[in-house]
Amino acid sequence: MPISLTSLSIVDSPVTREEGRKILERDDYVCRYCGLDGRASFENALVMRVDFVVPRARKGKKDPSNLVACCTPCNTIKGTRVYASFDEAKAFVLGQREQLRKSWESKIARPLAKAAKA
Numbered sequence: 001m002p003i004s005l006t007s008l009s010i011v012d013s014p015v016t017r018e019e020g021r022k023i024l025e026r027d028d029y030v031c032r033y034c035g036l037d038g039r040a041s042f043e044n045a046l047v048m049r050v051d052f053v054v055p056r057a058r059k060g061k062k063d064p065s066n067l068v069a070c071c072t073p074c075n076t077i078k079g080t081r082v083y084a085s086f087d088e089a090k091a092f093v094l095g096q097r098e099q100l101r102k103s104w105e106s107k108i109a110r111p112l113a114k115a116a117k118a
């Protein structure tokens with residue numbers, strides 16, 4: 001779901017720009033899963049999406065009750081699984097994020113001393 005850099009609105013999406021904007025405004029441009037603030041920076045704005053809580057592939061409806069503001073990483077982690085509720089989906093996404101963070105910290109993150117010098 002690429003984003004239009006000129007309008008910061010969602011294009012090539014199952015929801016129209018106007019529908020997407022309404023959902024993002026309703027959710028104050030904050031990812032409903034991890035809390036990323038899409039208004040805090042340009043980089044954050046670039047990754048904001050609208051997520052189908054029940055995926056379209058699982059016959060999720062294009063209805064505001066089934067749509068939430070979501071960042072791309074959370075959207076990717078959530079995938080097309082089916083969850084019993086939004087809260088269950090959120091718990092899954094946050095759990096996966098935490099595992100990824102631990103993995104990243106153990107393998108990729110620079111030691112603090114090095115990062116401080118850079």
Ligand SMILES: [Zn+2]
Binds near residue numbers: 036072073
């Ligand atoms: Zn997120």
